[in-house]
Structure formats: structure tokens, C-alpha cells
Amino acid sequence: MGSVGAKEVPVLLSPEGLRIDGRKLDELRPIHIQVGALHNADGSAFVEWGANKVMAAVYGPREVHPRHLQQNNKAVIQCKYNMAAFAVDERKRPGLDRRSQEISKVIGEAFESVVFAEEYPRTSIDIYIEVLQANAGTRCAGLVAASLALADAGIPMVDLLPAVAVGKIAGKIALDLKKEEDNFGEADLPMALVPQSGRLVLLQMEGHMTEPELSQALELGVQGCRDIYEKMKQALRERYSTGPVGGSA
Amino acid sequence: MSRGHRPGHRSRGREGSPSSPSGERTLVLPGEEIRAQGLKPGPGTYRTGGKVYASVLGLLSERPPLVQVIPLSGRYIPKPNDTVLGTVTDVQGTFWLLDIGAPRWAPLHMTGTPWQVDVGETDRFLRVGDAVVVQVENLDATGRIGVTMNGEGLGKLEGGTIVRISPARVPRVVGRNGSMIDTIRRHTGAEVVVGQNGRIWIGGSPDAIHRVSEVLRIIEENAQHSGLTERIESYLLATMPTDAKGPEEPPVEHAHRDAPPKVLPTTDVDEDAVEAEDDTPEPVEPSER
Amino acid sequence: MSEEVSAEILTTHILDLAAEGKRLDGRGPDEYRAVTVEPGFVATADGPALVRIGDTAVLSGVKLEPGKPFADTPNAGVLTTNAELIPLSNSIFEPGPPQPGAIEVSRVVDWAIRAAETIDLTRLCVTPGEKTWVCYVDIHVLDHSGNLIDAASLAAVSALAHATVPAKRFEIADADYPLEVNHFPVECTFVRLGDTIAVDPTFDEERAAQGRITVATDEVGRVVAMQKGLVGAFSPDDVKDVVRRAFVHGERHRALAKGGPK
Numbered sequence: 001m002g003s004v005g006a007k008e009v010p011v012l013l014s015p016e017g018l019r020i021d022g023r024k025l026d027e028l029r030p031i032h033i034q035v036g037a038l039h040n041a042d043g044s045a046f047v048e049w050g051a052n053k054v055m056a057a058v059y060g061p062r063e064v065h066p067r068h069l070q071q072n073n074k075a076v077i078q079c080k081y082n083m084a085a086f087a088v089d090e091r092k093r094p095g096l097d098r099r100s101q102e103i104s105k106v107i108g109e110a111f112e113s114v115v116f117a118e119e120y121p122r123t124s125i126d127i128y129i130e131v132l133q134a135n136a137g138t139r140c141a142g143l144v145a146a147s148l149a150l151a152d153a154g155i156p157m158v159d160l161l162p163a164v165a166v167g168k169i170a171g172k173i174a175l176d177l178k179k180e181e182d183n184f185g186e187a188d189l190p191m192a193l194v195p196q197s198g199r200l201v202l203l204q205m206e207g208h209m210t211e212p213e214l215s216q217a218l219e220l221g222v223q224g225c226r227d228i229y230e231k232m233k234q235a236l237r238e239r240y241s242t243g244p245v246g247g248s249a
Numbered sequence: 250m251s252r253g254h255r256p257g258h259r260s261r262g263r264e265g266s267p268s269s270p271s272g273e274r275t276l277v278l279p280g281e282e283i284r285a286q287g288l289k290p291g292p293g294t295y296r297t298g299g300k301v302y303a304s305v306l307g308l309l310s311e312r313p314p315l316v317q318v319i320p321l322s323g324r325y326i327p328k329p330n331d332t333v334l335g336t337v338t339d340v341q342g343t344f345w346l347l348d349i350g351a352p353r354w355a356p357l358h359m360t361g362t363p364w365q366v367d368v369g370e371t372d373r374f375l376r377v378g379d380a381v382v383v384q385v386e387n388l389d390a391t392g393r394i395g396v397t398m399n400g401e402g403l404g405k406l407e408g409g410t411i412v413r414i415s416p417a418r419v420p421r422v423v424g425r426n427g428s429m430i431d432t433i434r435r436h437t438g439a440e441v442v443v444g445q446n447g448r449i450w451i452g453g454s455p456d457a458i459h460r461v462s463e464v465l466r467i468i469e470e471n472a473q474h475s476g477l478t479e480r481i482e483s484y485l486l487a488t489m490p491t492d493a494k495g496p497e498e499p500p501v502e503h504a505h506r507d508a509p510p511k512v513l514p515t516t517d518v519d520e521d522a523v524e525a526e527d528d529t530p531e532p533v534e535p536s537e538r
Numbered sequence: 539m540s541e542e543v544s545a546e547i548l549t550t551h552i553l554d555l556a557a558e559g560k561r562l563d564g565r566g567p568d569e570y571r572a573v574t575v576e577p578g579f580v581a582t583a584d585g586p587a588l589v590r591i592g593d594t595a596v597l598s599g600v601k602l603e604p605g606k607p608f609a610d611t612p613n614a615g616v617l618t619t620n621a622e623l624i625p626l627s628n629s630i631f632e633p634g635p636p637q638p639g640a641i642e643v644s645r646v647v648d649w650a651i652r653a654a655e656t657i658d659l660t661r662l663c664v665t666p667g668e669k670t671w672v673c674y675v676d677i678h679v680l681d682h683s684g685n686l687i688d689a690a691s692l693a694a695v696s697a698l699a700h701a702t703v704p705a706k707r708f709e710i711a712d713a714d715y716p717l718e719v720n721h722f723p724v725e726c727t728f729v730r731l732g733d734t735i736a737v738d739p740t741f742d743e744e745r746a747a748q749g750r751i752t753v754a755t756d757e758v759g760r761v762v763a764m765q766k767g768l769v770g771a772f773s774p775d776d777v778k779d780v781v782r783r784a785f786v787h788g789e790r791h792r793a794l795a796k797g798g799p800k
Contacts, residue, residue: 038681039593040628042324053580055680057626061324061352065632075352082624085676086583086599094622094676095635116295116304123352128626132597132678133580151279154323156293156304159280196280196302236278236306240321241473338543348543378546410551450547455555459564 009184013170019181025174026220028164028227033144033235035152041128043153045235047145050178051135056145058153061123069124074117079108079127081142087134103139106202110143110163110192113201116156125155136182137165140190143202144232151236160236162228163192163202166221168209173216175224189217193225274310277303277318285316293318325350325416325446327394331385332403334411334448335396340372347381350416350446353393357383361397363404380406380450382442402442409440409452412462414469416447421472422465429468429478436485437461460488542629549746556731561743563592567736568783575692575794577700583676585701585717587795589693591738593683598675598693600701602717604708605672607663615662615670619648621677621690628682628741639686642767646725647677647691650754650763654723656698661718664710671703673717684740687752687765688791691725696795723762724791726784727752730770735780737787744768751777753784757792 010020017024029050038044041057048054064070081103085094111127127149129142140163147161167177168187182188187207191200200222209217277283283294285301293305294317303309307318327333327349335347338354346354357375359366361383364374375381382403383396398404414422422443423430434441439453439461451461464481471477552562559567571592579588583599590596607614621644625631636644651657662671675697677690699719705711729739729747739747749770754763761781766772772780 038595038626039683040681041626043322044626051581055626059625059629062629063353080625084580084597084599084622084678085620085674086580086586086601086678088582091601091603091674091676094620120352126625128624130624130626130678130680133582151306152322154305154307154320156295157279158295158302158304160278194280196297233278237276240276240306336543336545377543378549380545380547406547408550409547411545411547455558455560458551462562 010180012181012184013172019169019174021178025172026223028176028224029178031228031231033148033231035148035235035239041149041153043149043151043155045145045148045152047141047148049137049141049144050176051133052131052138052141053133054138054141054145055130055132056142056149057128058125058146058149058155059128060125060153061120061155062126064122064124070122073121075115075120075122076124077108077112077115077117077127078124079104079111079129079146081107081129081131081139083131083134083138087131103142106204107139107143107146110161110202111146111150111157114158114161114194115150116158119156125150134179136177136179137190139163140165140192143192144228148232148236152239159194159196160229160232161192161194161201162225162232163190164221164224164228165190166217166224168207168213168217173213173220175220187213187217189214189221191218191221191225193222193229195226195229198222274308276307276321277309278306279304283309283316283318286311288316289314291315291317293320319417321417322415323417324352327351327355327385328445329385329387331445332443333383333385333396333446334406334442334444334450335381335383335446337375337377337379337381340375340377342369342371345371345375347383347396349383349396349444350413350448351394355383355385355394355396357381357396357398361386361395361399363399375405380411382406382444382450406442406450409450410458410462412449412451412465414447414449414465416445418469418472419443419445419447421468421477422449424478429481432478432482432485433461433464436482436489456490460485463488544742544745548742552743552746553732556734556736559734561736563740565736565738567734570738570787571740573692573791573794575696575797577696583697584704585697585699587693587696587700589689589696591685591689591692592740593681594685594689595679595681596686596689596693597678597680598690598697599678600697600717601674601676602671602701602703603674604664604669604710607667607670611659612667613663614659615657616672617648617652617657617659617662617675618672619644619651619675619677619694621647621679621686623679623682623686627679631682642765643677643679643686643690646687646752646754646763646765647675647694649765650691650723650725651675651694651698653762654721654754654756654760656695656719656721656723658718658720669710673698673701682741684742684744685727685738688725688727688738691723691754692791692795695722695724699796721756721758722792722795723754723756724788724795725752725754725763726780726787726791728780728783729768730772730776735772735776737783751780753781755781755785755788757789759785 032048034046037046043058127146131138143163166189167185169181169185187209189205192202281303283301290296290301295304303318305320307320333349335349338348339346344356344358386395437457437460439457442450451458574590576588580586584602585600588597623640675694701717702714706714728735730749750768752765
């Protein structure tokens with residue numbers, strides 16, 4: 001994303017090992033979470049992650065429309081990821097495009113792997129992710145926001161789904177790429193972790209890595225996910241804290 | 250992975266039980282491990298690899314022989330014998346479909362009413378947009394939860410208005426032993442029908458309706474804070490009409506054909522689900538100000 | 539359609555209250571809910587603004603890009619307005635192509651902006667017949683709790699009022715400069731509830747309404763757009779009354795649209 005044009009390639013890694021925004025290779029961008037940001041949805045969350053701003057909403061479980069999509073033994077999980085026209089430098093035409101469809105599919109499948117859909121046969125659980133401002137890693141930010149929205153909506157799941165992208169910049173494995181790093185880096189590996197089982201339910205890679213690099217990237221990503229998991233839990237606790245008596249940990 | 254709870258029987262805090270010894274209730278999140286201490290996994294939990302985890306965001310509750318999590322959010326999950334308010338969303342030849350705020354619409358069969366309804370005549374009795382008070386029965390053949398209008402306090406609603414709150418807040422609106430709803434009724438003279446699905450019908454003078462709506466809004470926004478009962482009472486006393494003589498009896502004219510339901514029986518209120526207020530004070534009589 | 543049916547009882551209650559000059563949330567017939575404008579919400583837009591009216595929230599972003607002028611107006615820039623009623627804003631929406639409601643919001647907001655000559659389109663022209671600035675106004679409804687038109691138009695005008703032409707980034711000039719905005723149209727929507735005509739309807743009030751009318755006014759005393767919507771009727775006297783009220787509300791909201799850092 002973004003217009004590359006005749007720009008020079010920025011220096012992605014300084015001799016001291018610092019990235020263009022001053023982070024070290026294993027550092028996350030700042031993340032701010034607001035659970036329950038919307039009034040109409042059954043569950044919602046607004047996530048600001050670096051310069052990303054992503055809103056997610058969940059409606060359901062509810063009746064399926066159109067009827068023929070319903071499944072007899074479980075809820076249908078429908079996920080729609082969309083970017084606002086003004087979310088990126090070069091205006092994006094409103095409407096479904098191939099990238100959004102692909103992202104919708106992989107995120108939907110990630111949630112199908114953890115939601116107890118059999119509890120609600122013949123219903124649908126609709127997940128909507130809107131990217132209002134994009135700066136690389138929107139599918140991970142969207143997944144995190146949607147996971148929080150599902151918890152906010154009382155949907156039963158195995159666990160929350162922290163997600164993060166690991167990349168390769170200037171030959172080094174780096175956690176949580178921002179836009180310039182994504183544009184000029186050599187690989188991008190988004191992943192989502194089920195902390196309870198330690199398994200990944202979303203894993204993709206664009207670019208190239210050697211085997212040792214991939215192992216290192218997976219380790220770095222899993223640790224990043226665990227850190228994000230703590231932030232997600234804290235945001236939910238703050239939203240649902242029961243006050244002075246019977247409070248959370 | 251096996252799960253220790255039956256689908257469709259999520260508890261909304263219905264069976265009575267003693268509170269845990271410390272009086273606290275722990276907030277748990279999906280994926281958090283629960284120390285089961287010899288209890289079996291119940292609604293809101295799942296078991297895998299010999300351990301028990303929470304599956305929903307809610308309050309941990311031990312009810313021997315089960316340990317369960319009471320959801321703090323989400324749609325209403327119907328339970329047999331719940332009294333709920335619904336809106337007719339579809340009319341068919343032999344039944345109506347009601348929106349009761351649950352994941353699925355609930356069918357009301359023509360034989361589940363006190364009326365003599367012929368096949369194809371259903372729209373003469375209830376139309377889309379009508380509001381009714383019904384009772385939840387069991388799963389019907391299509392997997393939907395059926396409801397019935399046969400019973401005391403059930404029927405079509407006329408007049409008044411309907412307010413919606415989160416179903417998780419209903420125990421707070423009813424109160425311990427019905428104390429809160431009783432206070433509300435006596436201090437406003439309004440008729441109030443509380444649905445377990447978070448839909449509440451209010452009848453009476455416009456002023457009474459407005460005051461009850463305000464109380465419900467206060468409860469919805471402040472349910473987890475202590476001192477809620479005092480706050481409600483202050484509001485009710487501060488807004489008492491100047492010509493009032495004190496808590497009133499409900500008006501003789503009933504807004505719907507059947508007698509209004511009494512305060513929900515106490516066994517329907519879960520002590521644990523009412524947020525901790527260690528000593529709920531007795532409702533203050535205005536004359537004792 | 540996952541349309542939620544509203545209870546007849548609620549509609550009747552809203553109309554009963556209106557007959558006494560009252561509303562569900564305690565407002566009077568000529569009172570708006572709390573209105574806030576937050577410019578700069580999204581950094582990727584050339585002019586962004588987040589507007590809240592009560593629980594309704596609308597985000598607007600302006601984007602300016604070089605393009606070709608239309609053949610029949612070689613000296614003019616291009617302005618296009620688009621509103622998205624995205625499904626996350628309310629359970630009644632489904633994803634897919636724009637629904638009539640979205641198209642109506644887009645068009646009514648667009649008319650007001652054009653008729654008021656908010657931007658002088660000839661000033662957007664770079665090279666006649668060849669190159670011009672294309673100004674996209676994109677409106678994203680985040681939370682629909684009634685009165686989308688007013689929130690959307692306020693967001694659009696606020697976004698324009700705070701927009702920067704990215705001339706340097708596109709190598710058309712040496713520096714970016716603020717977008718020149720000459721007029722500030724503001725929309726004001728009313729609904730008929732029985733004999734009462736109430737301003738700024740909530741979602742439930744829109745459902746109970748027997749007609750809706752929107753009036754856009756600008757700061758030099760002109761009416762620059764009108765749209766009657768929903769099913770119902772207004773007399774000419776009704777129209778004059780709402781126009782008068784629209785000017786008053788317009789003044790107040792205009793100040794909000796223009797305020798804040800540029």
C-alpha cells in the first residue's frame with residue numbers, strides 16, 4: 001500500500017540496531033484498546049496500534065440471512081474486513097476488492113477455529129472489521145479488535161486471539177513492521193496465536209526467509225503475541241471490572 | 250476436546266446457592282484456567298487436557314457439583330420457564346415468530362394462546378410489531394425455543410412503553426427477594442413487567458413511566474458500583490411528585506387483559522448474580538425521612 | 539433482511555410524548571443531542587473529522603489527488619461525495635453495494651456542498667483540460683443511532699474546513715496549502731411526530747416518524763438544499779418553520795465545524 005514512486009529506500013536499521021521509529025528489533029508499537037466503543041453492536045472494540053486505527057464489531061448470534069446459508073449443527077461465522085477510502089495514502093475505491101476478500105477469509109477461518117459455534121446452530125455470528133487508518137499490520141490489528149469484540153459480545157471461545165506480523169528488514173528478523181518496513185522489507189509473516197494451546201490459527205508469509213530465519217521469526221512472533229495477549233486481557237478487565245468488591249485480579 | 254456444558258442451557262444466574270465464602274466474585278476471561286477443586290465443568294467453561302478453562306467473559310461461580318461462568322454480556326439465552334417480552338416479527342398460518350432478543354426468534358404456536366385461533370386467522374390476533382409477555386418452553390422440532398402465552402400474567406401488551414436493558418442487569422433490577430422492583434413500583438405507582446430477556450414494560454402516568462425509565466438507566470450504567478440502592482432511592486424520593494402522599498398501590502386499571510404478574514418469585518433470582526452489596530438496606534418509607 | 543422490527547408500543551409512546559412536547563430522552567422538540575466535532579482523527583486523510591451527535595458517530599475524510607477534469611468542464615476541479623453505511627454501525631445493515639439510504643445521504647450532503655459553493659471548483663484546476671485536483675469526500679458511518687444526514691454533512695464540511703491540498707507530495711507546487719473553503723453549509727433534519735416537528739431524531743424516532751425533512755443553510759442566509767424523506771407530509775407553513783429553525787441550529791454547528799486546529 002502507499003505510493004512508492006521514485007523515493008529513495010529509507011535506512012531501515014541503524015548501525016546501533018534501531019529501526020526508523022527508534023524501536024529495537026523485538027519491540028512492539030504502542031497499542032491502545034477501547035472495548036465497547038460502539039452502541040449498536042453486540043460487542044465492539046477500537047484498537048489503535050502504532051498508526052493503525054481499526055474498529056471491530058460483532059453482531060450475533062442472530063438469525064441467518066439469507067436462510068440458505070444456515071447450518072444445522074452450528075453457527076455460521078461470517079467475517080468482513082474492509083478499509084475506509086481515506087485509510088491509506090492513495091485513496092481506496094469503496095467496495096469489495098480481492099485483498100479484502102482474502103483477509104476476510106483467513107480471519108474468519110481463524111475465528112472458526114476457536115469459537116464454540118456448535119452452541120448456536122442455525123444462527124450467524126457476524127464479525128465486521130473496518131480499518132479507518134492503515135499503517136501495516138492491519139489484518140493483525142483487525143483480528144485483535146475482532147477477538148475483543150467477540151469477548152465483549154459474550155461469544156464462547158477457546159481463548160482470545162492475539163496476532164502480530166513478523167518481518168525481515170535489512171536481513172534481520174523484526175517484530176511488528178510499520179508501513180515503510182513493510183514496503184521495503186524482505187518478508188512479512190502475520191500470525192495469530194491461541195495462548196491456551198500454544199498453537200497458531202493464522203499464518204501467512206509474503207517474501208522469502210531461510211529455515212533458521214523462519215524459526216526465529218516464529219519464536220519472536222509467538223512472544224509478541226503473548227505480550228499482546230496481556231494487553232487484551234487488561235483492556236477487557238478494565239471494561240468489566242466489578243468495582244471495589246469482587247474485583248478482578 | 251470435550252466440553253462440560255450442554256449447549257443452549259447457559260445459566261443467567263438462576264439457581265440459588267450460597268455465595269462463595271469470601272463474598273467476592275472473580276471476573277474471568279475466555280481461555281483463563283479455572284481451579285475446579287473437585288467441581289465439574291458447567292456452563293461457560295470447557296475442559297481439555299485435564300484442565301478446566303473459562304469460555305466466556307463473566308463471573309466465576311461455584312455451584313456444587315458445578316463450577317460455571319456467568320456471562321456479563323451478550324444476547325439473552327432462553328431458559329425454560331423464563332418470563333420474557335417479545336415483539337412479533339413474522340406471522341404464519343399456525344404460529345407467530347417473536348423477537349425476544351435471543352440468538353433465534355421464538356415461535357408462538359396458535360395453540361399456545363388463550364384465544365380460539367383458526368388456521369390462517371393468526372393475523373387477526375397478533376400482527377407484526379405487537380408486543381407480548383410469554384413464557385419460555387422447550388426446544389421445538391426445528392431447534393427453536395418455543396414460547397407460550399398460556400399462563401398467569403402472560404398476554405398481549407397495550408399502552409405504556411418498553412425499555413431495553415442488558416439481560417445481565419435483570420437480577421439487579423429485580424433485587425434480592427424482589428426488593429428493588431418492589432421499591433420502584435411503590436415509589437412510582439407504575440406497573441412494571443420485567444422480562445428475563447432484559448425487556449421491560451412500564452405502564453402508568455407519563456411521569457411514572459419517565460421515572461422508572463430513569464431508574465433503569467441508572468441501574469444499567471452503575472450496576473457494578475456499590476451504593477446503587479441508595480442512589481436509586483435518592484432519585485425516587487427527589488423526584489416524587491409534590492402532591493404524592495407516599496408510595497402508591499398500582500392503579501386498578503390494568504393495561505392488559507390479564508392480571509399483571511407479581512414480583513418474580515425469589516427462587517428466580519440468583520443471589521450470586523446480584524452484584525455485591527453486602528447489606529442491602531430496607532427501602533426507606535418516605536414518612537421516615 | 540436482518541431488519542429488527544420495532545414494537546408498535548414504542549412508536550405509540552413516542553407519539554404520545556410528542557403530543558405533549560416531550561421526547562424519550564427528555565429533550566424538547568427543538569433540542570439537539572450533544573454534538574462534538576473532532577478534526578484530525580485520521581492522519582491518512584487530507585482533512586479528517588469525527589462527528590458525534592448523541593450516540594451517532596460519523597467519520598469523514600477528504601482526499602485530494604491529481605486527475606483529469608471532465609470534458610465538458612475543462613477549467614473546473616472534480617468534487618465527489620460518497621457515504622458508506624457500514625454494517626458495523628447498526629444491525630439493520632448488510633454488507634454489499636450501497637443501499638438507497640446511503641445513496642440518499644451521499645447525495646443530500648453533496649447538494650449542500652455544491653450549491654453553497656463550499657469550494658470554488660475552478661480554483662482546483664491545475665492545467666485547464668489536462669490536470670486538476672479531484673476532491674473526494676468519503677463519509678464512513680460508524681454508529682447509527684439516528685440523524686445520519688446531519689452528522690454526515692457536519693463531518694464532511696468539517697473535513698473540508700481542515701483539509702490540506704497535498705501539492706508538495708504530488709509535486710504540483712513547492713508546499714502544501716490549506717484547501718480554500720468559502721462557505722459552510724450545515725444540514726438540519728426534522729421529523730414529524732404527530733403534530734410536533736422535532737429536530738435531530740434518534741433511531742427510534744426515525745422509525746416512529748411520519749415524514750422527515752432536511753434543510754441545509756449557509757452562513758450568508760441562503761437555503762442550499764432540502765430533502766423530504768420517509769413517508770409523510772409537511773405543509774408550506776411547516777416548511778417555513780423548519781427553515782427558520784435550521785438557520786439557528788446551523789449557526790451553532792457551523793462554529794463547531796470551523797473550530798479546532800487546522
